[in-house]
Amino acid sequence: MSEATPATLLFVDDEPSILSSLRRLFRPHGYRILVAESGQAGIDTLATESVDLVISDMRMPEMDGAHFLKEVRTRWPGIVRILLTGYADISSTIAAINEGEIYRYISKPWDDAEIVLIVREALERQRLLNENQRLTELTQAQNDALKTLNASLETKVAERTEEVREALSELKKTFLATVQVCAGLVELRAGQAGRQLAGHGRRVAEHARIVAKRMALADSDVQNIMLAGLLHDIGKIGLPDDLLDKPFNLLTPEHRALVMKHAGLGQSILMPIEKLRDCAQIIRHHHEQYDGNGYPDRLAGMAIPIGARILAVVNDYDALQLGTLAQRPLKAEDALAFLIDNRSKRYDPLVVDAFAAYITEQNRGAIREVPMRPMHLKPGMTLSRELNHHDGFLLLAAGCSLTADIIQQLIKLETTDQRPYTLYIRQEEA
Numbered sequence: 211m212s213e214a215t216p217a218t219l220l221f222v223d224d225e226p227s228i229l230s231s232l233r234r235l236f237r238p239h240g241y242r243i244l245v246a247e248s249g250q251a252g253i254d255t256l257a258t259e260s261v262d263l264v265i266s267d268m269r270m271p272e273m274d275g276a277h278f279l280k281e282v283r284t285r286w287p288g289i290v291r292i293l294l295t296g297y298a299d300i301s302s303t304i305a306a307i308n309e310g311e312i313y314r315y316i317s318k319p320w321d322d323a324e325i326v327l328i329v330r331e332a333l334e335r336q337r338l339l340n341e342n343q344r345l346t347e348l349t350q351a352q353n354d355a356l357k358t359l360n361a362s363l364e365t366k367v368a369e370r371t372e373e374v375r376e377a378l379s380e381l382k383k384t385f386l387a388t389v390q391v392c393a394g395l396v397e398l399r400a401g402q403a404g405r406q407l408a409g410h411g412r413r414v415a416e417h418a419r420i421v422a423k424r425m426a427l428a429d430s431d432v433q434n435i436m437l438a439g440l441l442h443d444i445g446k447i448g449l450p451d452d453l454l455d456k457p458f459n460l461l462t463p464e465h466r467a468l469v470m471k472h473a474g475l476g477q478s479i480l481m482p483i484e485k486l487r488d489c490a491q492i493i494r495h496h497h498e499q500y501d502g503n504g505y506p507d508r509l510a511g512m513a514i515p516i517g518a519r520i521l522a523v524v525n526d527y528d529a530l531q532l533g534t535l536a537q538r539p540l541k542a543e544d545a546l547a548f549l550i551d552n553r554s555k556r557y558d559p560l561v562v563d564a565f566a567a568y569i570t571e572q573n574r575g576a577i578r579e580v581p582m583r584p585m586h587l588k589p590g591m592t593l594s595r596e597l598n599h600h601d602g603f604l605l606l607a608a609g610c611s612l613t614a615d616i617i618q619q620l621i622k623l624e625t626t627d628q629r630p631y632t633l634y635i636r637q638e639e640a
Contacts, residue, residue, distance in 0.1 A: 249273030415439030445476030492517035
């Protein structure tokens, strides 16, 4: 089903008057309508027609709705299944829910507006699942492209792979690669702000991981929070370009409403992936506020998942410095002051305290650095910051020790891209 092709609905009921009513109700909405007067007739139709959604009556002779929908689930699991039932059919309805795995059941007599809305939402949910599949395939293609690029930087691949293995040792390499590429796709999708946002997801994920460990959370929770940090903006993939380049507080109310949907959309995209369901729940709530004034569900205090409370703090810290949250970018110390000022209001005070303590410790041992172009580098120098490609993906991690081969590859990359690269080297080595 695509936007250009109308969805096909199949109505199954042994009463012609019911089928006529459903046909009259849904035809004005642009759907392609098919009908069947028995469960077997419905099965025969599905064997020859491409159908997106089935609405079946419960009480039918020979094959009732529960049996019919169970057969549909077995043979055509991608079809959305909805049951029409009377109040007296509760036991049969339970069977349909358990065996046919129906999306919803609707009591007779139905409300026209309600049933139309339910069908629209069901089809939209199925569209999101299909979009998730498309993104998974796109991710694999991007992963293959990254392998080609990384072939010229074999030493960096080994170093980066080792870092990833240490951070996510219990995940398979292929699953991790998918998550990393998804995070890169979010940043590459970010319109004119793409260069500005380079590394945002990785910074948020790393800060979130550190805070979670300092708060003595379980290793599984630390992992889910880090993954949520990498993927927290995945729901923005579907937003228009012009909304990605403006600070949130400069958007119109209508545009803010669109942007505010990204947390829920991000959850919907990730929920079908079993290993990311806990991560998806964190993403849904990472814009909730401690005082209950956030979105999408206006949760408050301890009702907000701990991972979402951590993500809210570290995400806003980075966004404030990038200028995507406020009208102008803030310095790191001003961003931290904003978090502290909003302690117990926007943010969980315990999370703010843990993060502020970490940042303060880091600033005491801050590394002095010197910016240098590739042609001035020498083997043995150490990067004080990560180096990102102009398109946003990571080339070299902070702390990487440069070799002669790496320096030559960077010089060639500058020539190929026809754009300068600036690396930051620890001052004592420059």
